[in-house]
Amino acid sequence: MTSRFHAIAWLIWALAAAITLQLAPSPLYVAVVIGIAALIVQLHGSGGPFARAFPVLLTLGVIFMGIRVALTAATTHTGIGTVLFTTPSITLPQLLGGFTVGGPVEAEVLFLAAAEGFVVVGVMAVFGAFNAVVSHYELVQSTPRAFYELGLVVTVALAFVPSTIHAIAAVREADRSRTGGRVVRRGRLVRQAIPVLESGMERAVSLAESMDARGFAYGGASPLDRVAGWAGFAALLALGGSFVALVGQRSLLALVLAAVGTGMLLVAVWAASAARHRSRYRPRHFTAPDAAMAGLSLLAPLGMAALSGWGDPTLIWAASPLHWPGFTVLPVVCLAALLAPLVRVPLPAPRVQSADERVET
Amino acid sequence: MNHHDGNALIYREVSFRYPDAPRSALHKVDLHVEAGEILLVTGGSGSGKSTLLRAANGIVPHSSGGRFGGDVVAFGRSTRANKPRDLADVVGFVHQDPEAQFVVDHVERDLAFVLENLGHTPQAMRRRVEEVLDALGIAHLRERAPSSLSGGERQRCAIAGALAAAPAALVLDEPTSQLDPQGADDVLAAIGRLNADLGTTVLLAEHRLERAAPLADRAVIFEVGSIVDGPGSPSAVLAGYAGAPPVTHLARLLGWEPLPLTVREARRLASAAGPLSVPSAPNSFDVTVGTAADTPGELLLDARGVRVDLGGRSVLAGVSMSARRGEVIALLGRNGAGKTTLLRVLGRLLSARSGTVGGSGSVAYVPQDPNALLFSPSVRAELNQTLHLLGRSDQGEVDHWLDALDLSDLADRHPRSLAGGERQRVAVAAVAVGGADVLLLDEPTRGMDAPSRAGLERALHAHAAAGGAAVLATHDVELAARSASRAIVLGDGDVVASGPARDVLAGSLFAPQVLRVLPPFLTVAEVAASRTARITP
Missing domain, CATH: 3.40.50.300 (P-loop containing nucleotide triphosphate hydrolases)
Structure with a gap:
């Protein structure tokens, strides 16, 4: 699916949102960012295999938050907080750290852990939204040509995740169908893992054959590829040497070697890019709307940084003593900048449903 | 023999054995696919059709490994010297599974994939992509993700992806086997149009011949890695073949000449033959x-x-x-x-x-995709596993189902090493052996x-006759x-x-072929039975 904005613009939006979350980790502001991310997915989400990235990653974030809250509540006891209830406790032997698991659960500890976990949920939401709206192939196309093969392989591999989830569901059902719907738990993991892995392997092999038949890596290695190889090797040596020099406190030598290494790295990327004689079909240009969206998004972290420097007390919320998170207008205005992708809302085009569209029934 | 070797897809004495395989997949195959023709390759599961097709652009042996003998020359370029990627502009390859061939989750960009790899100029790519979109009738799908398309649409997009580099030949390995009838019709119609309009040479493997056979210029039949019949005109080659369309079998039974491949031809023959040779409808x-x-x-x-x-x-x-x-x-x-x-x-x-x-x-359900079910190291173990899960063990039952579905010879093979139709039968056996009613x-x-279809039908009849249902x-x-x-x-x-099969099918627009030619008969077997009844009253 073609995305409304250039992949780089989306990348900048995601980074801006993530930095904003770090600058204003108060739960209220995090909630606003998650809401914005959900809205963006709603309006700009693509129909590709990554369409479900947002709910999946959001769920993952919530699970992580739950684990974090449970662990913190069980192991952190300040002794001065409001005790909600007390669980049975054991003190681990000295060998395992000697701390106490269980005991009084304090409200402040619980809320603080939840607030910290919520920031992770926010970051996951932003990352999920980015994956749901961006065209991954376009992202690969935007990298230097030297990274094209690698990027493509990673993209194709990522696209296997949804199809594997689908395969797992099918295999579980097939397993039950053998016994007329009865579940046999013994040996189930092996019975279900093997078909999923083997089907995945078969698909991977036929995809590789298909890519080969369609000229992927056509032309083979050229002299420039060798140049790229040697330049890369030299860059590695120089950068390693620079690190050693830094440890040995020879700053000047370290600086020179670092400069040489970086230069060689650039040569390697250039040579590898020039060696690829593949061309690009309808490359997407970074247009004025893309720049406007990216620029507008960046206002959010910049504004937050200014407010943070100003000393806005509501940006960071401390649970102790217990109180509601504060809320002022200026940070919300900053957050509104993350709505920048709405400057170009897709037309309400009805999704064309072909008559014979496959429906999984 | 084509005197102009640079203008055909030529197999010379091609033999091939997969690594660790007990026997050769191809044995000294000689075949000339002439420029501009549609050559239909048919034959049983595991007869070597797929291997033949995969050898056309060097996937066999470059990707598969194994021992390769002889030579395949695709329009002047030998697969010995050229890898599949180097032949991308000569041979376009389409796989039977429409899901496993998309690289980019965007139809239009996926079409351009081969052109990008070959380093075409931006102007040439734009033009070529637009042309291919029109040639396959998928211009309205250009912005869609392949995963959101129906099977038939997806397969047409895959063909477009193979065709984008304007290859001289298109090789299609059972392109309709995973599709519903409508999708299969669309795909085959598109193939016929490409051949007629662009002169693309087509090498097509198919099992279901009702639609594919009328399309072909010539046909060959494969068995155990060799050509056993053809190449020749489809009606001559398929005359004695079990997988021929029902009208062909009907015509052979009634002695009609020349053997028809379509309902239309058969109807003409039926009316020309007059009412005398047509058996009367039984009561x-x-x-x-x-x-x-x-x-x-x-x-x-x-x-x-x-x-x-x-x-x-x-x-x-x-x-x-x-x-x-x-x-x-x-x-x-x-x-x-x-x-x-x-x-x-x-x-x-x-x-x-x-x-x-x-x-x-x-009850027991056999899923559509046999791959979701199979995990044992051998076919026999796969059947035993079901009994094991049900807490039973009965070799008699296992042997019964292996025999019923013609799997006895394959009992020690690894299920994953079998061809699609064979796997499908193993899945049926693995579920049926549980003894569900x-x-x-x-x-x-x-x-x-x-033969697999016939075997399955026999097994189901036997199951029903023994007091079960399906x-x-x-x-x-x-x-x-x-x-x-x-x-x-x-x-x-x-x-x-809903009702007796005869009534429901007779009233349908999609009636079986025999019914459309000789109502009220449904199948060739019924016509045959009525003839014997008439001859020996």
Whole structure:
């Protein structure tokens, strides 16, 4: 699916949102960012295999938050907080750290852990939204040509995740169908893992054959590829040497070697890019709307940084003593900048449903 | 023999053996695919068709490994010296699974993939992509993700992806075996148009010949790695072949000449032959299938008012059906009509929102994709595994089903090393061996060759005759005509027709071929039976 904005613009939006979350980790502001991310997915989400990235990653974030809250509540006891209830406790032997698991659960500890976990949920939401709206192939196309093969392989591999989830569901059902719907738990993991892995392997092999038949890596290695190889090797040596020099406190030598290494790295990327004689079909240009969206998004972290420097007390919320998170207008205005992708809302085009569209029934 | 070797796809004495395989997949195959023709390759599962096709652009042996002898020259370029990627501008390859060939999740950009790899200029790419979009009639799909398309649409996009580099030849490995009839029609029509308009040479492997055979200029039949018949005109080559279209078998039975490949040709012959040679309609059919419905047995499965919603959409809107001992029921309907959902409800894999599923019989469901089921190191172990899960062990039962589905020779093979149709039979056997009264089969003949289909039909009849029942969800009206005693047509979650197979199929726009030529006969076997009855009264 073609995305409304250039992949780089989306990348900048995601980074801006993530930095904003770090600058204003108060739960209220995090909630606003998650809401914005959900809205963006709603309006700009693509129909590709990554369409479900947002709910999946959001769920993952919530699970992580739950684990974090449970662990913190069980192991952190300040002794001065409001005790909600007390669980049975054991003190681990000295060998395992000697701390106490269980005991009084304090409200402040619980809320603080939840607030910290919520920031992770926010970051996951932003990352999920980015994956749901961006065209991954376009992202690969935007990298230097030297990274094209690698990027493509990673993209194709990522696209296997949804199809594997689908395969797992099918295999579980097939397993039950053998016994007329009865579940046999013994040996189930092996019975279900093997078909999923083997089907995945078969698909991977036929995809590789298909890519080969369609000229992927056509032309083979050229002299420039060798140049790229040697330049890369030299860059590695120089950068390693620079690190050693830094440890040995020879700053000047370290600086020179670092400069040489970086230069060689650039040569390697250039040579590898020039060696690829593949061309690009309808490359997407970074247009004025893309720049406007990216620029507008960046206002959010910049504004937050200014407010943070100003000393806005509501940006960071401390649970102790217990109180509601504060809320002022200026940070919300900053957050509104993350709505920048709405400057170009897709037309309400009805999704064309072909008559014979496959429906999984 | 083509005197101009640079202008054909030539196999010279090609032999090939996969690594660790007990026997050769191809044995000294000589074949000239002339420029501009459609050559149809058919033959049983595992006969070497796929290997032949994969050798056209060097996937065999470059990707597969194994021992390769002889030479394949694709329009002047030998696959010995060229890898598949180097032949991308000469041979376009399309796989049978439409899902496993997309690199980019965007139809238009996926088409351009091969052009980018070959380093075409931006202007040339733009023009070529637009042309290919039109050639396959998929311009309206250009912005879509392949995963959101129907099977037929997806396969047409895959063909476009192979065609983008303007290859001289297009190689298609069972491109319609995973598709419903509508999707298969669309794909084959597109192939015919490409050949007629652009002169693209087509090498096509197919099992289901009703649609593919009329399209071909020449045909060959493969068996155990060698050409056993052809190349020659399709009607001559397929005359004696078990997998030929039903009208061809009918014409051979009645001695019509020349052998027809389509219903249209057969009708013309039928009217030319006059009423004399046409057998009269019998008053009652004494074919075993016909009698089952007349003497209803015990009720094994009884579903009443089944409603199912999936993903907020009503899939089944109050479906009622039953299965009695001795019945084989065909469940017909287009993709998305709710066939699979109904089978899953009957198989106790999915619970209905309302309605009841009762009956005295045990049920077992065979999923559409055999790969979801198979995990054992051998076919026999796969069957034993089911009994093991049920806490039983009965070698007699295992042998019975291996025999019933013609799997005895394959009993020690690894299920994953088998061809598609063979795997499908293993899946049926692995579920059926559990001893369920009612077998629920979801598209069991997908990718199956004629002998496999016949074997499956025999096994199902035997199962029904022994007091069981079977429900088949299928697109294949010929299968329904040959094997079902009752047919149920689903449309948009409702039962739109139900009754004896003869009545339901006769009133259908998609009637089986024999019925369209010689009503009221459904199958060639019925015509044959009535003739013997007439000759020896």
